[in-house]
Amino acid sequence: MSLIIVGSLALDTIEAPAGSVAEVPGGSSSYCSIASSYFSTAGIVGIVGDDFPDSVISLLKDHHVNLDGMKIAAGKTFRWGGRYADNFDDRTTLFTDLNVFEDFNPILPDTYKNADYVLLANIHPGLQNHVLDQLESNAFVVLDTMNLWIDTALDDLLALMKRVDMLVINDEEARMLTNERSYGKAAKKLQAMGPEWVVIKKGQHGALLFHQSQVFSVPGLVIDEVKDPTGAGDTFVGALIGYLAQSKDHSFDNMKLAVVFGSVLASFCVEDFSVDGITYLDESELETRYDEFVIMSQF
């Protein structure tokens, strides 16, 4: 596999102003792998229970996701439930039932160990370190993390940051890690912690890409109705690394495009529940949306 993604696979229950859904595909790996599939085939490493629906497996296979690293264990699949407030500013976690995910120990199949691109989607940084230990290649590693690990596993996270090429993080997490409110200063501190590339996600305000002293800003698309923001960040980073794995070009100009295509996919993601916004898209839909980003930001 050229690209591998290590993260969670879950069944989500989501309550939002536009409606509710239950037992739908969720977890970082679902979003990341489907988003990456428009550019590059991904192999995922994850664990599900024996109740994991065949329909979701079919959906992943339809998107050419390699499931050699997906373990089906006796027991129930990880479940997560969340409720969004009217304004989407607040998300309340309704439940987090880890189930088989509690004992997740990511083991790379031999065919994954020479990956050129590795996405460490959001799981415990100790496990993310363990994934890198198994690699036999000099892969380009992208790390996603979350506030929980900054609070509870900071040492593991800091050790991990020295081993990755790109950190993707949201603005609140960047502030937590660096104590800096200025994006520029925060990015410099994050780069000094290890990753050569830093992406700070700003939700509806888009994202900033930092490399050495260069900065690129991609806008957030103006979307009339957000239905479900779950997984938008995972979708962003999945498409980003998929684009990189396809192009194999780490120039700043190409990284800009990776960030734009991350935003293109994320803009589809929030328009529907679960992964519904990013499944079975055709090339012309991606091109039309890309053109919207061009019109919106090019002068």
Add this chain to the structure above:
Amino acid sequence: MSLIIVGSLALDTIEAPAGSVAEVPGGSSSYCSIASSYFSTAGIVGIVGDDFPDSVISLLKDHHVNLDGMKIAAGKTFRWGGRYADNFDDRTTLFTDLNVFEDFNPILPDTYKNADYVLLANIHPGLQNHVLDQLESNAFVVLDTMNLWIDTALDDLLALMKRVDMLVINDEEARMLTNERSYGKAAKKLQAMGPEWVVIKKGQHGALLFHQSQVFSVPGLVIDEVKDPTGAGDTFVGALIGYLAQSKDHSFDNMKLAVVFGSVLASFCVEDFSVDGITYLDESELETRYDEFVIMSQF
């Protein structure tokens, strides 16, 4: 005059983490007219007291600001004082001494009445309506307003909005006026209230330009140290209308450039106290900063 600006002239006292200044040039017209001067000469309509410093008059004249519409009245100039919190999220007003500004009744000199471009900077919308009543031309009118008038003079403001071509407003004010959190929906409602063009300012996240169904996003420049954000919005709109008055081109593509140059000047503004960041800039400084916006947003 091709371009006239109607707003306040003040002496400010500013306390910020990086330092404090007292009795420095302030008021919307100071920022707007100096920012516009890099593109187009502006005539201002305003009132000051007989204590208004000669040094500030010289500064405005150095920037080719026409002062025919500036009345010097017996009494003291408008004074405003504000304090910024460490994170710049909060601004506390220390004092607002209107002084001679309390009786401001904007009267256009005859030489102003055929203006092609009119900037109604932030004053009471009743007075802004009165300015338009005196015009003898079919000018392109840009309106700036603030939360105070939305709260206290909404009828005047709504009547005024039917008479202007462009509304420039910040995200919080847009939400107050429309009850919409989606930028797209808010902009559509604002356009339905009158102005063909709507600009929503988002502080460090830049600004959005709306026209019919088109949207343009300009990023906020990543600035290591903000010294004083006072007047950044006025600087933005001053440069924007100055650029329009120079180019006289109302195509969407040219409006994009007007918004970019607004952002260029605003980025200089916040780097120093009062108007110090935007005075005596030379062309190469503007070009270098413009190039930073190009690198930051073009892909």
